[in-house]
Amino acid sequence: MLWFVELICALSLGGHAVAAQRGTGGFQPRPSCVPNPCHPGVKCTETPQGIVCGPCPDGMEGNGTECTDVDECTVKPCHMGVRCINTSPGFRCGSCPAGYTGPQVQGVGLTYASANKQVCKDINECEGLNNGGCVKNSVCLNTPGSFRCGGCKPGYIGDQRSGCRPERMCGDGQPSPCHEKAECIVHRDGTLECRCGVGWAGNGYLCGPDTDIDGFPDEKISCPELNCNKDNCLTVPNSGQEDADRDGIGDACDDDADGDGILNVQDNCVLVPNVDQRNIDEDDLGDACDNCPAVKNNDQKDTDLDKLGDECDDDIDGDGILNHLDNCKKVPNQDQIDRDGDKVGDSCDSCPYVPNPDQMDADNDLIGDPCDTNKDSDGDGHQDSRDNCPAVINSSQLDTDKDGKGDECDDDDDNDGIPDLLPPGPDNCRLIPNPLQEDLNGDGVGDICEKDFDNDTLVDPIDVCPENAEVTLTDFREYQTVVLDPEGDAQIDPNWVVLNQGREIVQTMNSDPGLAVGYTAFSGVDFEGTFHVNTVTDDDYAGFIFGFQDSSSFYVVMWKQVEQIYWQANPFRAVAQPGIQLKAVKSNTGPGENLRNALWHTGDTSDQVKLLWKDARNVGWKDKTSYRWFLQHRPADGYIRVRFYEGPEMVADTGVIIDATMRGGRLGVFCFSQENIIWANLRYRCNDTLPGDFDAYRAQQLQPDE
Known part of the structure; x- marks a missing residue:
C-alpha cells in the first residue's frame, strides 16, 4: 500500500507546525509535545493541525525547532x-x-x-577635595579619561614641585612687603630683597613701567633710590644714565650729547664740547677729547687710566718702568721677573716657563701655543697642567687658601684645620679661617662670616659671588676681543664700547663675527641682560656667549632678524633662518671661513657647530625693541635653560637642555654683521644650585617609552 505524508502548515505567528501522518488504513496517532520536538526552552503547542513551536528565546534566532545564538x-x-x-x-x-x-x-x-x-x-578628578592630586592653588586640567596639572592659579607663584604660594609671599613663607610687580628674594642670611620684574623698575617696594628694560622707570616714582628716577632715554636702554651735558636727555638718545651745537654725527668730540673741532693729529677724535692729541689713536686705549693714551704714554701700565725697559708694557710688574728668559715678564707671559717671545695664542685661551697641550680631562676649560683640580670640574679655579689645590677638591678650603664637611667639621666658615668655630647665635654660620661669607668686604646680598672673594660685582671693563674670521678685509672687526662701570656694552660697527669676552671664568652661573638693536638699517646676528673656553669652544645664543644666505658661498653654502638659536661650538679649525659660515648657518655643521635648540616661532628681533634674557647654566650636570622676555611677557623658552660639550667657562657678547647693538643692565651671579625643574626633567627622561 502506498504511504504518503502530507504536511499541514499551522498559521501560528513565530511557530512551527509539525504535520500529522495519514495513509491507507486511516489516521495514525497525532504527534504530541511529548517528547518536546522544539528547541529547549521553546514552548510547544498541540493543535488540530499538529504541534506548533513558539519563537526562539531572546538572544537566539531560528524557527523554534532549531535556534542559534x-x-x-x-x-x-x-x-x-x-x-x-x-x-x-x-x-x-x-x-x-x-x-x-x-x-x-x-x-x-x-x-x-x-x-x-x-x-x-x-571622571573629573579635578573636582575632588585634593585638586586631583595637583598641588594646592594650582590649575588642575581635566582631560578625557585623565587629568594634568598646570601652572599656579592667578595670584600665586611656584610650580608643582615646590608648591604654589600667594604671589606676594616670600620664600620663607612670610607675607611679601614687595610691590605687586616685584619678586621677593630671601638671602642666605635671612634678609629680604625686593626686585622689580621684567618691564618694571624701582626699588622693589615701588615699581613703575620700564619700556626699554634698562632698570629705570619711564616716570619718576616716589622712592629715594637712584633707580627710582625717571629714565632719561625712555626707549633706548642706557643703564648708566650717562648725560654729558646734563640736559636731562641721556647721551644714548641725545642728538647733541655734549650740547655744543654740533650734532653727534658731525661732532669729532661727541661727549666733550668743542665748537672749534680742532684735531691736530687728524684721527677721528678732536683734541678736546683725544687722550693723545698729537698721535693718531682711534681706539683711545688707556691701560693705566692716567688719561694719557697708550700710544703716547711712555709708561703704559703705570708701574714706574718706562716702556722701552719694561718687559710687561701693559701689565704692572715692578719685579720684572722673567723665568724663561724670553724678554717677556712672567706677569704677562702666556708661557712663563717656555720661551715664546712672539706670545702667539692661536686659540685665544690665554695660553701660548708652545705650552698649550689642549689636554683637559675634566672639560672645564683648563688644561690639566694648569688645572688646580684636574679631575674635578671647577672652571672658576677658586683656591681660597692659595695652597695650589682648588676648593672643589680641597677638603679644607681655608686651611684652618677644620675640614669643610668631615668631622670634626663641617666648618661653619668654610672660606675664612676660624679654628674655634665661634657661633654666638647658634645658627650654624660662624660669627666671622655671618654677613660676608667670603670675606671680600662686600655683604652677601649684593655680592654676585658670595662664595668667591675674587668676584664681587658684574664688570666687563676688562675684556678679551676674539675675532672669529680674522682673514680678509671684506668686513671690519667689531668695535666695543663699555659703559656703566662694565655693566653695559655697545657694538657700533657692521663687522665680522666677533666676541667680547670677560676674563672671569664660571662654573654654575646665572647670566642676564637687556638686548637692543638701535637701528633700522640691518637685519643680522646678535647675542651672547657662555662657557667660553677658547675660540673653538663655547656656547652661543644668537638671534637673526630675517632669513638670508651668506654672501660668501665658500667653503660651503650657509643659510640663516630668523629666530633665536642656541649652538654649541666645537670647531676643529678655529676662527676662519669654516667657523664663520657654520655660525651663520642655522643647523649642524660637522666638526664645527651643533644646533642645540631653535625657537620654533621663527620670529626675528624687532628694530629698536628691548628684550631681556635669563640664562641658567650648571655645567657639572650639563643643565642649560634660556628665557627671553619682551617687556613683561616671555616670548621664548628653550626648556631644559642637557649638554656637556663645555663644562664651564667665561661669559661675553656676540655679534655678526650687525651694528649698533646694546647689551645693557648686565648681571651675572655664581650659582651651582640646580633649578627645581631639573629633577622633573630627569624623571621624565627615565620613564619607559609606551
Missing part, C-alpha cells in the same frame, strides 16, 4: 575601548576604563543591546 556584540553595546563578551545567550561589557565611571552592562538580545548601551562617563 545571536552575537549582540555586533551592535557595539559597550563603551569604546571596553571589551564586549558574547555569551550564550546574551552579552556582557567589561568595566569602564580608568578615569571613567559607569555600569557593567549585561543583557540578552539585539533589541536590548541596541537600547541599553553602556555609557562610561569621564
